Each structure stands twice: as structure tokens, then as C-alpha cells.
Amino acid sequence: MDTVTTTTRRFWLMGALMLPLAAMAAAPQGIKMEVWKDPSCGCCKDWIAVMKKAGFSVQVFETGNNGMRAQMGLSTQLGSCHTARVAGYVVEGHVPAREIHRLLREKPDAIGLTVPGMKVGSPGMDGPIYKGRKDPYQVLLVRRDGSTSVYQKYA
Template sequence: MSTQFKTQLQRRMLLASVLILALPCAHAASHGTSVEVWKDPNCGCCKDWVAHLEKSGFKVKVNQTGNDVVRERLGMPRKLGSCHTAVVGGYVIEGHVPANDIKRLLKEKPAAIGLSVPGMPVGSPGMDGSIYAGRKDPYDVLLVSKDGSSRVYQGYR
């Protein structure tokens, strides 16, 4: 086998290996990042928030109970609670957090529990239906540290 042939063969094998390794990433990207949500089965705003995530490319699994138990188990402080709790990429998402902020969190990967939008501010995703007639109250998305403290991650005014 000539040296030139060996070099070409090695390059082709390397390219094939890269393509094979890239397939799972391409498959995952085309099917969205998985999010698991726990919510009250009767909550319409939670359902609207899930629809917001799905429109933004997330693949969402919904559990119709367990929000309070899951929030506590995952270490999200009760004072930062809302009507639904989710997990994505190892982070806890509490309340009506916009999809773009979740994507930013997953890209930046800070050392944190996750994100929270405490309460249910009108104008946040899921709390923006026609019943609110376009009203948008100011609110903050908080980055929650592992010690339970928080700081503003993104403000909406």
C-alpha cells in the first residue's frame, strides 16, 4: 500500500468518524431539547406556557401533578415558586420563563439551580392570552444559585 493511498484512506476514515459522531447531535437538534414539566391539571396558563416552549422547538413531557413536591426535591426555594416546575438540561425552570432565556441558560451553562419567574406576571409566556388584552406587567427572570440566592438574569419592562 502506497503512502499516498494510506493518507487518503486515513482522511476518509476520519471524515466518516466525524460524520457518524455528528449524527446523534443532528438528530437531537432536529427533535428539540427535552423538557419535563409538572403542573396542575386544571391550569390553563401552564398549558399555554408548554405551547410556548413547543413553538420554540422544545420537546415537552407534561406531568399533571407534583409541582410542589418536585420543586422542593430539586432545591428551588419556595419563595421563588410559581404554578409549574420543569427540568431541562439539568436545570430547574420555575414558572413562566421565556423560551429564549432557557436557551441562553443551556448555552451559557452557569453553575446554578436554574431560572425562576416567581408568581404569575401578566405578559409573561403563558400569561399573555387574549383575556389580558395586551397588558404586560414588568417582571424579572431570576438566576437561582445553588445556595438559594438569586439575581436578575433578564428583565422585561
């Protein structure tokens, strides 16, 4: 084998070995999300799994969410079973990841998003126990003055 062929093979072999490392370095680490929930809430765990799959890096606090919801300035009327904080915004309840990503892109002057209550068919409330049932619901944008507007409708 000549020197050129050996050098070329080594070059391609080293490149092939380095490719996985380059891919790991380029992969996003995930947007940090903190979630407060009750330790025994199964639908919260399911919603968190959806968020992780959508690329969020989730830290969970099993302390309930009433205190954090109040601290973030969200009224109890807009509440649900878990409260998240992402990039300074509150995300209350079973908000789809798509709308959270949209919120982070658009950066509105708002407290955040909420899906009040526990809407069947929303992320985390869509498991086999519900047998495919999907109730219509709305994702609300919560402004700093506490008023809301429909951010997205799901039928």
C-alpha cells in the same frame, strides 16, 4: 431520448424525492423538557405550547409541582404554578424560551431560572383575556446556595 438525458433526469428526480427525507433527518428533535403542573391550569398549558413552538420536546406530568420544586432545591418563595426540568436545570414559572436557550448555552453553575408568581405579559400569561397588558417582571438566576440575581428584565 439519449442515455445521458435519461440518467440526468433520474438523478435529479431521485434527489428531489430524497430532499424531504434529508430535511427530516437534519431537523433537531428538540431539547427534552419535563413539566410538572396542576391538571386544570390553563396558563401552564399556554406556556407549554410556547415551549413546544420554541423547539422543546415537552413531557407533562399532571401531578402538581410542589414536590418537584422541592426536589430540585428551589424554595417556595421563588415558586410559581409549574416546574420544569431541562438539562438538569429547574425552570420555574413563566420563563421565556429565549432565557432558557441562553441558560443552556451559557451553562452557569446554578439551580436554574425562575419567574416567581404569575406575571401578566409573560409567556403563557399573555392571552386575550389580559387585553394586551404587560406587567414588568424579572427572570432570576438561582444559584446553588439559593441566592438569586437578575438574569433578564422585561418591561
